[in-house]
Amino acid sequence: MNRVTEKESNYQDLDKMSVAELLTNMNNEDKTVPFAVEKAIPQLEKLVQVTVDSMKKGGRLFYIGAGTSGRLGILDASECPPTFGVPFDWVIGLIAGGDKAIRKAVEFAEDDTAQAWKDMKEYGMSKDDVVIGIAASGTTPYVIGGLQRANEEGLITGCIVCNDGSPIAQVAQYPVEVVVGPEFVTGSTRLKSGTAQKLVLNMLSTSVMIQLGRVKGNKMVDMQLSNIKLVARGVRMIMDETKLDEETATTLLERYGSVRKAIENSHALK
Template structure:
């Protein structure tokens, strides 16, 4: 490899086993404080991805995440939260992980080393040229992710790559590289730590900004959230109270009548 794999360089801290608990946590927190600044550096690239997604979503396009291990799980987590938070169908943002659903909870041996499997996983969803594939790999070298990105590009599908190693194969392969340099991990090579945190921040930014851009947020409220439990019904009721200037019982009745905050506000204003 002709680049420095920063995620594998020695930690800034040593003799960890000799530290007391408070010192371990303090030093870990010192490292974590570097993450948001690293993500800030790639906002221009995230902007490009979100603007592209906004255009493609207007044409019925979808967002696919592919990853392995922690990166794959984070993609699935982000995708799974879109329907309840923004009321979008499950199939519009999809997370795929090397090894399939079993790998969400337990490691599947050698699954990430399969360069061929990501494309069949994507094809199971009838992926097409309106869609966008985002590969997530801290190392930037995960074969499952690289194979999926290469196959998607070959079929004319736009790709992006989220990695914590600038200059990595993933960064070079993706149409929109998002290279988040968080530096060495607290425990050397443990990319579930700062790298994973940076990926979670980036994914939050991508889908939240996208949902705002396509009209799934009003003001600062999740007006399209699914009313799937008591907490969310109460939240939706209070949004309607604020939006229409009515009391709780009236707002709750309107929510039940219309089925969503947005529909209630649109109909009753």
Template sequence: MDFIKITEQPSLYNDLESKSVEEILKEINAEDHKIADAVHKTIPQIEKLVEQILPRVKEGGRIFYMGAGTSGRLGVLDASEIPPTFGMPSNVVIGLIAGGETALRNPVENAEDNTEQGWQDLLAYSINPKDTVIGIAASGTTPYVIGAMHTAREHGILTGCITSNPNSPMAAEADVAIEMIVGPEYVTGSSRMKSGTGQKMILNMISTTVMIGLGRVKGNKMVNMQLSNHKLVDRGTRMIIEELPLSYEEAEALLLQYGSVKEAVEAYRNQQTTTPLT
């Protein structure tokens, strides 16, 4: 099948500079409504990828997000949110961006065009067949990502991708290709808009489902979250009160002693079962 860059096709809207603020906002919002439907259509592929990731992570494998520009930044963002949200070590989900940390805030010339650098970046983490590499590129043509995925596959490493174009070169290097077709952008070619929003949604779905599968959520609560501020300590304390017959002060002290809701609740219950009756 022919490869068509839908992400580069002309916007469905024209003369944007002549429109009122209200018109622009309503038109962007109308386009944004298409994103959730496009993501919904990819759920079978997301499911297939997550089901292959989970057993690998349970055996010590890691998830590597790889991208350039907006796509790379979104991968780094999702990866950076895993430790505080789920209490996981920072080396379980890792975001790599072409050009390194400098590229998070500033463009790095020609960084995404290097077909070898992506694999070199993975080698720095001693990548192995328990790991998973997920390429992210709206265009599906980023050499930095494609080169890394190609070599990863040669080494028996699971590969997935998130793209906004069907039948892309990047998808050809993926064991599981997630093709989220959101159509042309409101500003022609500006894939930071619908494509970027859809990428973030899919990354949320992948990482959250994996973390639930690893037991990092109980019921519907983040029982392993890091207690990095007063708001989170308060939230954790109230979670404990819902589980145990304790006052707010007792629950807070227990939480601070053990560092997480899960550990605090388990410790309290273990203590109750081992305390002899008098």
């Protein structure tokens, strides 16, 4: 395989650059990422569709990864319940080394090919579940082992990687390969590769949730009302959708506790 993620940076003598030069050059590199993601949309479309089909049958979405990739999966999973009002076990992020690895690297945790499936088994895996491996290099043993076992158990598997022809892409049934090229700091895949993975995860989970009916129009009608800002946003959504005044919209939201239910029952106060 061609490990572009490990190729030498296109820039030399970073330690001699001014702050302005560092920021400008990194920004110029970052501008290339969306174009790399665009090329992978046909692959991503297939993964989104099969995920939607599986989740409609009661399946869940699992992300497995190590280091930055694992943290990005956990971030995306953790944002689905407050954004879309879904149960916390609909989208689950797992990282090599366990939860303590979210904040501090756990040495050699990513090298265990058996651990990912052990981590997943704690959730009682179903044939309708989807497992997506996230790994910039496409070679992480934790992810490879997890996807191989998921395949053996009859689950749907996908991946998000940043090298062409990687072992992980060969194992995954639905690979998404976003090749962003050498990193600004040689081999530091928390940069462009991490940005690409975040973009793909945004697109994946948001598209899936919209397809599952968790968005109405362009509004997060099932979002959790967990702070003053979100309550105010919910009131505005109800006002926009129903043309009711702020006081009435607030009353509806307090009564039903959800934007969707408030809108559905707004006729009672008209």
